[in-house]
Amino acid sequence: MATTINPYLTFTGKCEEAFNFYKSVFGGDFAFVGRFKDMPPQEGMPPMPAEAADMLMHISLPIGGGVLMGSDTCEGWGPSLTVGNNITISINATNKEDADRLFNGLSAGGHVTMPMSDTFWGAYFGMFTDKFGINWMVNFDKNSPS
Template identity: 65%
Template sequence: MASINPYLIFNGNCEEAFLFYQSVFGGAFPYVGKFKDMPPAEGNPVFSEAEGNKIMHVTLPIGDGSILMGSDSNSASGEIAFGENISLSINAQSKVEADKLFNGLSAGGKVTMPMNDTFWGAYFGMFADKFGINWMVNFDENEK
């Protein structure tokens, strides 16, 4: 069965926020990626040095199986308004489950990134459901 974790989006202070959360919850960051780490590819924006140093993705395990995840917004995504800065991230156990969840939950909503293989090795997509809730669906075969 899939697991659901909160995904927080910041307007430039993600690193500061996650260092604070780490000071409270403890633990280590298994992954911290910056926008400058993205490989050049068609459709990927070119970031300034300042934007390149912003957090593209960070994870902080909390407790028994929960993971707090986050990133900064960038010029391609625009500034994020309070209330729109959180998504629910579903970690599926297979591509079939990921597609089922993505297609079911996105019905009547707005897809912002269709399910696709990514440069970081996951099968991933994003959307807002018909109620305006932001979702991310992820399947990472390497996490099995």
């Protein structure tokens, strides 16, 4: 499996509506739909606001050889959303070492928002904004065949 790069879109409560629209245009089926209420409590994070429970934590729609991904954000619980910071580049690495190499290289001089670590969804994952202001996610799915 090769390293892939996919767009990740962020919305303020309109992610499900947007992705249903994209699905109506591109066709196909969602590979994953997860809501914030399905997420276990996270140490160091404030309690989730009630209005965020049914918002989308993550959704993915395979399109051609790539995947369009997205989520909602909730004011005061996640980063503030403005046009320009609502698109992130998501990299799916081929292995843990490649994920670390990409994360460390691209985040140099930038701001790490989530260091690479094992997650509750079975991935090795991290996030940062690079020194040019571009948002990135690096992911290695430990359960995916190599």
